Amino acid sequence: MIRNKVILIAEDDADDRLLIKEAFEENQTSATIIFFENGEELLNYLKDFSKGEAAILPDLFILDLNMPKTNGKEVLKYLKEQNIFKEIPVIILTTSKLREEEKNVLTMGAAGFYTKPSSFTELVDLTASVYRTWIV
Amino acid sequence: MIYFFIWLLPAVLTGLIVLLFKYRNSQKNVELLSEELRMERLSREQAEQNLIRQEDLLVNIEKIAHDLKEASFKLVQSETLLKEAEALSHNGSWEWSQEKNAFYWSDELYRIHGIEPESAEVDLRFYLTLIHPDDVQYFVTTLADTQNTLSPFSIDYRIVRADGSIRYLSLNGTFKTDFSGRVNKVLGNTQDVTELKTTSLKLERSESIYRAIARNVPDSAVFLFDENLCLLLAEGTSVKSVDPGSLILDVDSFHKVVFPVDHRQSSEFIESALLGHENRFHCFINQKTFKISYTPVYVSGGEVFGVMVVMHDITDLERTQRSLEVKVTELNRSNKDLEQFAYIASHDLQEPLRKIRAFGERLKMKYANLLEGEGLDYISRMANASERMQLLIDDLLTFSRISRPGDELQPLKLEYTISQVIQDLEYSIEKKKAVVHVDVKHELKVVPSQLRQLFQNLFSNSLKFAKEEVPLLINVTSVTVSGQDHEGLQNEKNYCKIEIADNGIGFDSQYDRKIFTLFYRLHSRNEYEGTGIGLAICKKIVENHNGLIEADAEKGKGATFRIFLPVE
Incomplete structure (x- = not known):
């Protein structure tokens, strides 16, 4: 059975959650997107997988870096340590433009580093590109 | 002495006269004898004997005359000696x-x-x-x-x-x-005694000089003790605060006054100084901090003849130092605050702006057909304004992020960076039909990203302010010059002078300094886009590299920017 692709997104900013959702919609991707308001919520959700209770593994993680409680890097570190998740691509989508930050997360195993674009059109292009590259 | 000889002279003369008299007497004796000879007809042997006696007499006289001559010679000699002695002394x-x-x-x-x-x-x-x-x-x-x-x-x-x-x-x-x-x-x-006197005057003067020096060493008390540990000198502005009762007469009283509780360290240093060693230590006396140094004092022969104890009151110095340290800490904190501000600007300030732009776009995309009349115009004005705001924030961030180069200085071929920048600007260069001549051979130790930014801004400027009717020509050259040859540079250093000259619209030379100030613009936004930060960034980058940037232009005849960067 062909199932919908699943994208798990940790993003604390409600506006960004809305914009990202609309951007994916604009691309007419058929992915199922689940948003988490911070890293901790996402990790809680992932616990069920570790216990073997949830069956469907996500296809892509999109993480913001600066989040309350558990931040993006901590989530990234956790994902790359877990056998069941470590092969799933992780994309960092953040406001940061710092090269060091980019280098840092790429070494930690992130598949891509993107700065949140300042226009919606760019965001649409970006999500399309990410989807094409890592999911289809 | 001379009197003695003057005194002696008559005696000698008298002796001489006596001798001459005797000689004449003996002459008489001879005559008498010859008469006796005639009269008594003495035998030949007798006559011969007389002759011998006569000769003896003559010899005696000669000897006396010789002695006399010698005595008078000695007299003259002594007199000469005396004169010489007098002259010498x-x-x-x-x-x-x-x-x-x-x-x-x-x-x-x-x-x-x-x-x-x-x-x-x-x-x-x-x-x-x-x-x-x-x-x-x-x-x-x-x-x-x-x-x-x-x-x-x-x-x-x-x-x-x-x-x-x-x-x-x-x-x-x-x-x-x-x-x-x-x-x-x-x-x-x-x-x-003129020589003696001038020497002693000189000595007096030199003593007065060293006293004056000791007296005028700021915030200090100078004590000089001789080898018997007696006080020779106590001078200086701090003597009163160290020894208000003038009780110090020798090392013992010095210790009683200055170190009433424990003078072991000081005693040790005094002894050590007498052996030719220098020592110093810090001490807290009467609520003041002193730096006390013990120095041996030598005579020209190289022997120690005393000890100089200099007590330097560094209370104020320490206080200043402390306040300086506090200021440095404050400055560091304020720098951190500034960096923090840059971060806030990058993140928190940009965030709402990004949302305004994104949702503005959404509004336009989804509901443009529902808006009537000026509604669309309002939205596009909002979009324009927020885009400008974005540019401004980005430039400001670039400006605030240009930090002083630390370890990131790298040797860089300028030609390479310039060609990279030209590549980045390829689209605009083609659009303006611009030609860029580059004759730059220097390699400098710089922060590569900052130099790239510098050339990017200057070329962008040339492209922006190109003349509509004439193809743009940009000439980039570099030469080595001495710091002495140009105002505002360090004399002893050599500099790489990079010149970027264009044939664009130029500007009135009265603005050649102002254009480097933050937010300063020569044109309205209707004429040329811009935030007024670009050249301020250039200036900051050049100054970060201990260089100098200046502009030279004439309205309608192009602009020339000159950059001086120190050569290793």
Whole structure:
């Protein structure tokens, strides 16, 4: 059975959650997107997988870096340590433009580093590109 | 001495006369003898014997004459020696006699006074004219006083020679009295002590100099002890606060006053200084902090003759240092705050702006057909304004992020960076049909990303302010120049001078400095886009590299930017 692709997104900013959702919609991707308001919520959700209770593994993680409680890097570190998740691509989508930050997360195993674009059109292009590259 | 010989001379002369007399007598004896010979007809042997005796006599006379000659030669010799001795020591002798009421002067005494020997008769009245006017009264008074006691006396005074030079003399004299106790002679000698005096004056001056130095060392007390640990000197502005009761007389009292509780360290350092070692330590005395140093003092022979203890009151210095440290901490914190601000600007300030733009776009995309009349115009104005705001924030961030280069200095071929920038700007360069000539051969130690930014901004400027009707031409050259050849550069350094000249619209030269200030713009936004930050960024980058940037332009005739960067 062909199932919908699943994208798990940790993003604390409600506006960004809305914009990202609309951007994916604009691309007419058929992915199922689940948003988490911070890293901790996402990790809680992932616990069920570790216990073997949830069956469907996500296809892509999109993480913001600066989040309350558990931040993006901590989530990234956790994902790359877990056998069941470590092969799933992780994309960092953040406001940061710092090269060091980019280098840092790429070494930690992130598949891509993107700065949140300042226009919606760019965001649409970006999500399309990410989807094409890592999911289809 | 000379008197002795003068005295001797008559005796010798008398001896000579006696001898001559004896000789004549013996001559007489010979005559008498020959008569006896005739009269008594002495035998031949007798006559011969007489002859021998006569010869003996002659030999004796010759010997006496020789001795006499030798004695008088010795006299002359002694006199010469005396004269030489007098000349050498600049010591002249004199004699005043009651009888003549005048002085007898030795040759040297004349010379001491700058007068040709024996060219003048010296009496007291004349002599007073030779004495320095300021010393005449003293001379006369002292002389008068000596006559009350008639004991040997000495006077130090100055004379003025005919040529105007001033000499210091030291006179010693003794009274000679006759049987009745009346003074008939005054004998003495006078020495020219000018050299001695100037040496001692120099010594006095040098002492006064070192006292002045010790006195004027700021916030210090200087104590000098001799090898017997007695105080030789206590000078300096802090002496009063160290020793308010002036109780310090030697090292013991110094310790009692300065270190009443424990003077072990100081004692140790004093002893160590006497052995030729220097030491210093910090000490808290009477609520003040002192830096105390113990230094051996040497005579020119290299032996230690004393110890100098310098107590430097560094209370204020320490306070200043502390406040400086506090300021540095504050500055560091404020720099951190600024970085923090940059971060806030990058993140928190940009965030809402990004949302305004994104949702503006959404509004336009989804609901443009629902908006009537000016509604669409309002939305596009909002979008434009927020885009400008975005540019402004981005530029401001770039500006605030240009940090002082630390370890990130790297050797960089300028030509390489310039070609990269030209590549980045390829689209605009083609659009303007611009030609860029690059003749740059320098390699400099720089922050590569900052240099790239610098050339990017300058080329973008040239492209932006190109003339519509003429193809843009940009010339980039570099040469090495000496810092001496250009105002505002460090003289001892060499610089790489990079010139970027274009044939664009240029600007009025009166603005050639202002254009580098933050937010300064020469054109309205309708004419040319921009935030007024680009050249300020350039200036900051160049100054970060200890260089200099300046502009040279004429309205309508292009602009030239000159960058001076230090060469290693």
